Amino acid sequence: MTANEDQEMELEALRSIYEGDECFKEISPVSFQFRIGELEDTKAFILDVTWPEMYPETAPQISLDAFFNNRIGPDTKTLILSKLNEQVEANLGTAMMYTLFEWAKENQQTLMENHQPVITAVTLASSSDITTSTSTAKKKEKKEQLTKAQKRRITNRTDNKGELPRGWDWVDVIK
Template sequence: MTDYKEEQRNEIEALQSIYPEEIELIKEEPSFIFTINVQSQDEESQNDEDKCACCTIQFSLGEKYPDEAPVIEITEYSNLEDDQIEELMNYLNEQVEENLGMVMVFTLVSAVQERMTVLVEEQKKRVEDEKNRREREEEEAEQKRFEGTKVTIENFVAWKTKFDAEMAELKRLRSQTEQQASNKLSGKEMFLQDATMNESDVQFLKDDTDSVEVDESLFQDMDDLDLDDDENAG
């Protein structure tokens, strides 16, 4: 007849020698209940414990363990997501089914430690990939700012048509402006450009000279003026 209690006690003593700081015995009667702290073994965990992934697994050994499955619960964890904890629990239950009939706590703890390390590495890779993706998108967006529009036959023809139309309109406006400016001549310019105006002015003076008449009666009484007195007075 199997002495389950003795077999469980021997397993716990072995676990205490393997995990002297990680294991904590909570109860012995009526059944053994204990916890083991598990830490991932990734490189970052070795350098900085505050950044490592950790969990505390509680084991409750039933009366007929290891022929019956222990009750397992993850009571505490850090730097792990809820979905990762759920994955670890599913993995633990699979390992329990595979190891029924054998003492299995060490096997379970080792399996969780390995699986947790993989989860941490996958999480780090996802974070790194996301960071690289954002940086790549930012670089591509910055590059596009300097590349401009790619030249094709279609957009070049469209640009050339628009450019020619703008130049033709500019030429028309310039010609119109020059024409308007030429129509606004100064008096001097008009005089220099039209010789008939010069001749008309001379003819006007000539006509006025020919028609001047002098009224001689205005000078008949000039003999009565005392011009000598004025000259002597002067």
């Protein structure tokens, strides 16, 4: 089999395995993203994998340059990449994408055990903006509370559509 035939077969297998999985994203027929962990998890990361022309005989290009990974420190990134490259070397010559993704999912805790979330000025500014906007929204939502008697009077004056009858505020003409 040629490299292109191997790639087509593996691409078809990946599409069928990860169909409907929100963690897997096919950027192009030779480029993929796979999220390890849940979105809210601080230890989650995204693998960017690109196949070279002679894949699977040559190793795929793996990177952690996605914006999602900005909260991961450089030491942790190099550890993850070195461990994944060990797996690539062990599986060289065979279709390895599923194996890599599953290995990364199973070993997420060990890969991220020394991880300290990187706090940037962008995350601090955005979190403070969120808290101020939610507090002002809560203040605006507060409505005037009516008593039961007030509510009853309103419903007695309105028709079944909630509208007041024509002329409800007219003054009676005195004879």
